[in-house]
Amino acid sequence: MSDFSVGFRAIGSVQVLDLKGELDAHTASELEAAIQKCKQDQTTQIVITGEQLKYISSAGLGVFMAYIEEIREQGGDIKIASLQPKVYNVFDLLGFPMLFDIVESEEDAVSMFSEEPSS
Amino acid sequence: MSIPAVARSTHYLSIPSSTRYLEDVRRFVAHHAQQASFPDAAVEQFKIAVDEACTNVIKHAYKGESAHQIDISVVVEPDRFTIRIQDEGVSFVPSEYREPDLMAIAKQRRKGGFGVHIMRRLMDQVEYLKHGPINEVRLTKYRPLNGKA
Numbered sequence: 001m002s003d004f005s006v007g008f009r010a011i012g013s014v015q016v017l018d019l020k021g022e023l024d025a026h027t028a029s030e031l032e033a034a035i036q037k038c039k040q041d042q043t044t045q046i047v048i049t050g051e052q053l054k055y056i057s058s059a060g061l062g063v064f065m066a067y068i069e070e071i072r073e074q075g076g077d078i079k080i081a082s083l084q085p086k087v088y089n090v091f092d093l094l095g096f097p098m099l100f101d102i103v104e105s106e107e108d109a110v111s112m113f114s115e116e117p118s119s
Numbered sequence: 120m121s122i123p124a125v126a127r128s129t130h131y132l133s134i135p136s137s138t139r140y141l142e143d144v145r146r147f148v149a150h151h152a153q154q155a156s157f158p159d160a161a162v163e164q165f166k167i168a169v170d171e172a173c174t175n176v177i178k179h180a181y182k183g184e185s186a187h188q189i190d191i192s193v194v195v196e197p198d199r200f201t202i203r204i205q206d207e208g209v210s211f212v213p214s215e216y217r218e219p220d221l222m223a224i225a226k227q228r229r230k231g232g233f234g235v236h237i238m239r240r241l242m243d244q245v246e247y248l249k250h251g252p253i254n255e256v257r258l259t260k261y262r263p264l265n266g267k268a
Binding site: 001002003022024025026028055057058059061062063065066067068069070086089090093094095096098099 | 137139141163178221224229231236237
């Protein structure tokens with residue numbers, strides 16, 4: 001069974017979700033639960049880090065797709081940082097860089113929120 | 120010609136139709152791709168392609184029911200690496216497939232529809248075969264003549 005976990009950290013008003021392990025159709029529900037928790041806490045500035053994310057399939061990418069519109073409607077965003085090259089390749093394959101800010105470091109992703117006008 | 124000297128071999132794995140076994144399938148395919156001297160990038164591609172194929176079988180052919188079986192076989196040949204995924208569920212109809220539109224999926228807050236697209240992008244050939252009640256997805260990657268996959 002795939003090993004996957006989500007760690008929660010707050011940097012100011014930004015919620016950082018640290019993904020670890022393998023994100024597939026079996027573990028995607030854990031990422032979904034984490035984003036749901038952000039929604040419940042009314043946190044819409046979300047940075048997802050993938051330094052320790054070893055694998056992603058389209059089921060994992062689908063979670064990002066399912067929530068991005070709603071989060072943006074509420075004035076927030078999901079930004080993605082620190083992906084390993086083999087994981088970035090899967091995001092790239094589906095054209096995710098057109099739809100999401102995918103940056104090299106967590107610091108870059110967090111600072112993008114402070115540069116954006118709040119709505 | 121610098122094709123590695125790989126003898127033809129076939130390897131089998133059967134799993135229950137549950138997503139909890141996807142990691143086992145990925146490991147099985149990765150092991151045999153490494154044994155066949157495919158580079159890491161190709162091994163990653165095979166893992167994702169077989170994961171997507173099995174996930175589609177679990178979700179669509181078997182409608183999320185875990186009491187069925189999926190049979191996976193890997194065929195290693197000197198010039199190609201083939202993964203066969205067989206089920207006895209509802210058949211996929213390739214002619215009804217439409218390429219996913221990323222923006223439309225986001226607007227509609229949908230989660231899926233990328234699996235077939237990913238398989239086609241990562242593998243050289245994706246075929247859908249039917250043998251009586253058995254559906255087969257056959258994923259093939261050819262090994263270039265210079266030996267680099």
